[in-house]
Amino acid sequence: MRFDPEQEELRRTVRTLLERAAGGDVWRLLAEQVGAHSLAIPEEYGGAGFSVLETHVVLEELGSALAAPGFLSTTLAAQAVVAAEAKSAILPGIASGRTRAAVAWSESGSWDPEAVQTFAEAVGDGWLLTGAKEHVLDGDGADLFVVLARIAEHGDRAMAAGGGPERAAYGIGPAQIALGGGSDRSRLGLFAVAAADAEVVPTETVDPTRPQASVGFRRSPATALSADVEHILNLACVAISAEQVGAAQRAFDVTLAYAKQRVQFGRPIGSFQAVKHRLADLYTLLESARSASYAAAFAAASGHELTVAASRAKAYCSEAFSTIAGEAIQLHGGIGITWEHPIHRYFKRAHATSQLFGTPAWHRLRYARAIGLAA
Numbered sequence: 146m147r148f149d150p151e152q153e154e155l156r157r158t159v160r161t162l163l164e165r166a167a168g169g170d171v172w173r174l175l176a177e178q179v180g181a182h183s184l185a186i187p188e189e190y191g192g193a194g195f196s197v198l199e200t201h202v203v204l205e206e207l208g209s210a211l212a213a214p215g216f217l218s219t220t221l222a223a224q225a226v227v228a229a230e231a232k233s234a235i236l237p238g239i240a241s242g243r244t245r246a247a248v249a250w251s252e253s254g255s256w257d258p259e260a261v262q263t264f265a266e267a268v269g270d271g272w273l274l275t276g277a278k279e280h281v282l283d284g285d286g287a288d289l290f291v292v293l294a295r296i297a298e299h300g301d302r303a304m305a306a307g308g309g310p311e312r313a314a315y316g317i318g319p320a321q322i323a324l325g326g327g328s329d330r331s332r333l334g335l336f337a338v339a340a341a342d343a344e345v346v347p348t349e350t351v352d353p354t355r356p357q358a359s360v361g362f363r364r365s366p367a368t369a370l371s372a373d374v375e376h377i378l379n380l381a382c383v384a385i386s387a388e389q390v391g392a393a394q395r396a397f398d399v400t401l402a403y404a405k406q407r408v409q410f411g412r413p414i415g416s417f418q419a420v421k422h423r424l425a426d427l428y429t430l431l432e433s434a435r436s437a438s439y440a441a442a443f444a445a446a447s448g449h450e451l452t453v454a455a456s457r458a459k460a461y462c463s464e465a466f467s468t469i470a471g472e473a474i475q476l477h478g479g480i481g482i483t484w485e486h487p488i489h490r491y492f493k494r495a496h497a498t499s500q501l502f503g504t505p506a507w508h509r510l511r512y513a514r515a516i517g518l519a520a
Contacts, residue, residue, distance in 0.1 A: 146439050152202050155179075159206040171213040175203075176242025181216070183240035186223055190236035197224075197380065201387045201442040208391030211354045211490055215245050215283040217384050222246030222291040225335050225377050229370040235289065235337065247287035248381065249278035249338075249360050256503040258293065258333055258374055265294040265336055265367060272369055274336055274362040280501070284358030285347040288340050292367065293374060296332040333374045336367040352497040354490055379451045381502040382459035386438035389466040389498055393431050396466075396491040400424070400473040407478075414476075423476065427469050434465035453515045456508040463499035463508075470495035 148156070158179060166174050175181040184199040186192025193199075200220050207213045223239045223246065226232050238244030252262055263276025274294055284290070344361035371377070401424060404415030414420050437458045444454035470492040474481040481488050499505060 191240035204387035205391035208388030209395040218247040218283040246289040272367040273364040352493040379455035382455040383441040386458040386462040389462040393466040456512040460505040460508040466495040
């Protein structure tokens with residue numbers, strides 16, 4: 146379970162770019178100098194034709210620098226579009242960095258797909274969405290939303306691939322969506338909605354480095370993308386775990402460096418055995434989280450037991466990052482809670498990301514069900 150030399154070279158390239166472009170337009174530089182937005186997009190749609198492993202490497206470095214808001218959201222949205230007929234109209238813009246997209250999932254603070262109350266109604270050759278989403282990552286700057294919605298009962302039908310008028314500013318028409326009978330979950334789908342057809346309200350959060358928004362839909366024109374909701378949820382968990390591991394690594398590195406230079410009682414605090422033990426425990430936790438995240442990334446690339454690996458990574462990496470960031474604050478002492486020191490930003494990112502796309506407790510239950518330990 147190792148990244149190959151080309152992927153490690155990509156990591157070094159992104160890290161160097163972030164070091165040189167601190168405070169600059171990282172989004173544009175990632176698109177122009179690295180082609181990061183195109184990595185997991187097929188070549189015929191303007192992409193590089195790689196896999197989620199390359200994206201994972203980039204996300205880990207961006208998490209370390211708390212940089213490029215919007216990259217995670219856009220890459221997740223791109224994966225929802227890849228399997229849809231609308232991809233030829235949407236993916237080239239994402240691959241080039243011209244289109245920013247966001248995944249609108251949560252409602253009333255819940256990330257459980259069963260709680261969805263945004264409805265999609267079939268009208269003519271297209272769809273209309275009605276409802277509201279909260280905690281939409283990078284929603285304020287998005288050009289396109291990928292929305293999780295429930296198919297209204299009178300709209301239950303399978304759409305034929307091809308045909309249909311082109312929709313919105315992206316020129317996208319209806320795509321095929323498989324609507325099984327039975328459970329409500331089988332009647333959930335992902336839909337594309339242009340930002341111009343949504344009501345977007347920026348939301349103030351505890352983490353200023355990760356903007357969010359509330360997004361409303363009032364019979365907004367939409368295009369069906371996919372019914373594979375669980376797959377996109379899994380990919381979201383894998384992607385967030387990459388950010389969490391990268392950020393946890395930086396928080397640990399900063400804390401270790403501080404312990405070597407902060408002098409108390411005439412010696413560096415890192416020389417005290419109690420501090421050494423705490424740092425050793427944090428390092429063990431960090432490496433365990435990295436293993437869980439990498440296992441999920443390789444599962445996403447292979448498609449083998451992805452739900453198990455994704456929920457395990459989301460639960461473990463969320464709690465590991467929160468613990469590491471909390472201990473980092475403690476080991477820094479008073480300076481750790483000042484605006485001047487960056488460590489508080491990692492603490493806030495840790496607690497914000499732990500809630501995204503399902504809490505650790507929710508994913509532990511999902512994991513248990515996936516391996517047959519819970520009903």
